[in-house]
Amino acid sequence: MLVLGVCSLKGGVGKTSVTLGLASAALERGLRTLVVDMDPQGDSTMSLGVQPEGVDVATVLDDPGEAAVRAATLASTWADAGLDVLPGSERNVRHDRLDDHELGRLRYALTGLTGYDLVLVDCPPSLGSLTRIGLTACDRAVVVTEPGLFAVMAVGRAMRTIDELRRGPAPNLQPLGIVVNRVRARSLEQAFRLDELRSLYGPLMLTPQVPERAALQQAQGAAQPVHAWPGAAATELSEVFDALLDRALRAPRR
Template sequence: MIIAIANQKGGVGKTTTAVNLATALAAIGKRVLVIDSDPQGNASTGLGVGRRDREPSLYQLLIGEAAAAETIKPTAVPGLSLIPATSALSGAEVELVSTDRRTHRLADALTTLPRHDFVLIDCPPSLGLLTVNALVAADSVLVPLQSEFFALEGLSQLLSTIDRVKAGLNRRLELLGIVLTMVDRRNRLSDQVCDDVRAVMGAKVLQTMVPRNIRLSEAPSHGLPALIYDSRCVGSEAYVALARELLGRIDAGLALAG
């Protein structure tokens, strides 16, 4: 299954979710690939792949200079590999505009991908061509949503984009769920935002919530997922629970249409 982790807002926990959800899935025996589709390359950093070790990268894959298998890099987590991003990816959207099947470049490239149980695509904080490519390649979308005052701002735009991609480019695309991130249960406003989001979005919101946790923030500076950096912290435990909930939802066929 290919899952795009998307939200056009920055700082909502997309990369943290991609890295740690992938690690949790790998820890229970799944073969997992993370595709870093953000030119900032934070998922690559968080999985310990240095900038000197990222070529060929997703950029070469999208412009047709490398095959999918050539771009895959191992990580320190058994069963978890990575297609990294470099800063060159920032120019890909402009370069792809004039190419054939510009919205399907990633989907086409992944047809030669070695078998994985899960492919998680960490999308950039925009709804540009890189994100559209991810949505066209994906089976489903997971949306991290920060539990702060403007949480729902922009969500309708993302859901509308998912609907348009499904209608015109990828009929199999479904909304797998919305995961609330950076939740501070000591903060009454955070609790209220979570309640409001559930009231508006209903069953699309996953039960697992990811708390605000300093260990989640520290781990990338060590080039490690939080589950490796500190497996017992509340953030790590939340991502293990999220992996289990998503597997249960997938197994039960409960992925919800956007």
């Protein structure tokens, strides 16, 4: 089972969109997948067609264990089977100021969990305890950015956070790389920022990059996987997420 964290320390760069794109690719491939929504906004939960029913990530973190995960996990409406959600809600916030010795709660809850090929952890766009709890549970982490000044600056903070966790509560955590989202082919400013990212992070830059296409937001707004959305733009996006999933699956598993 590969546990993959998706994070960004800047909001609005499409972190959840990348999480959902990877979930769509995994579903299309027949991989049994669990999405863990650490974000109090619960955007992944909503887009996956799930309504929390009194138990969610917060209740799992209150009393971590495999039984709590099973009780809180709900099936996504994207398919009859194969894609489950550990839902997030505003209740997650109460765990955003935990001490460092408590960061292993989600990792402990996922220990011994069977029946999944892939776990995707959608972290909040902040440096609070929820993000650190989520990443501490992961084998690999993807940092999502877009080719803009402030988003590029946030990549450095995210990479430093991953390194700090590796030196502390998450010795097995490794960066998978950087996914650049919302790329426009003819933007000179974006081209400059992409060159900047390549010069700073080199082989950590994952390819292909995710182009800016309305089809991605349309599919998510309709609570549908992008692989099932009609049109050439959705097909292009599907191929991008297939390739990114391939890269993630080549990482060592638990």
